[in-house]
Amino acid sequence: MNWALAVVVVLLAVFAVQYFFKTREVRNLQSRIVEYQNKQQFLNNLIADCMEYSKRNPAIDPILEANNIKPKAAGTKPTAK
Amino acid sequence: MSEQNLSTPSATSGTSDLSELKEHCAELQRQTHSLRVALLVVAICVAGFLALEGRRNGQALQLLRPQAAQVTEASKVQDPIANKFLAQLMDFAKGHQDFGAVLGKYVQRAPGAPAPTPTAAPAVAKPAPAAPPKK
Numbered sequence: 770m771n772w773a774l775a776v777v778v779v780l781l782a783v784f785a786v787q788y789f790f791k792t793r794e795v796r797n798l799q800s801r802i803v804e805y806q807n808k809q810q811f812l813n814n815l816i817a818d819c820m821e822y823s824k825r826n827p828a829i830d831p832i833l834e835a836n837n838i839k840p841k842a843a844g845t846k847p848t849a850k
Numbered sequence: 851m852s853e854q855n856l857s858t859p860s861a862t863s864g865t866s867d868l869s870e871l872k873e874h875c876a877e878l879q880r881q882t883h884s885l886r887v888a889l890l891v892v893a894i895c896v897a898g899f900l901a902l903e904g905r906r907n908g909q910a911l912q913l914l915r916p917q918a919a920q921v922t923e924a925s926k927v928q929d930p931i932a933n934k935f936l937a938q939l940m941d942f943a944k945g946h947q948d949f950g951a952v953l954g955k956y957v958q959r960a961p962g963a964p965a966p967t968p969t970a971a972p973a974v975a976k977p978a979p980a981a982p983p984k985k
Binding site for chain 2: 770773774777778780781784785787788791792794795798799801802805808811812814815818819822826828829832835836
């Protein structure tokens, strides 16, 4: 009986350590993925607002076009400064 | 005769005490054994639960690791582009106040944007004026 208890306690310790480290890694990876998704959402919202703003003020278009957010308008020449 | 009368009750009481103690001891041994069995069962259950959860976490890790690697790689590529884009937008907002209001939703201190938290900063920056505490 004592031997069985000792073996089970050792197994318990091993499984507990494995559980702790694996759970920690899962949480770290999940938080990294969620952070990336939040960043993507942030950029998507920002781009949507920029596109909405560009309807009112096309002066922002060169920035959007330079970043491949808005397709370059065909047949328009860049304004000379 | 008198010695026999005196010694007999003490001997019988001693044997009865001994048998009573043996019964107590046997009862305690039974209880200890049952408690050990219960402890063993509980420990096996907890160990099984931890092993199962560890296995599930291992399976989740097998799925999450490639995703996290992809996310890390994508972040390495996208972050400089996003930062450059934001810098361009902030430069643009310097000359366009109305866009500063738009950008102010995303960037804390966009040029031309209304202050996002006008009341929070002074409360942190300036402590209350030195007034004698009332006691």
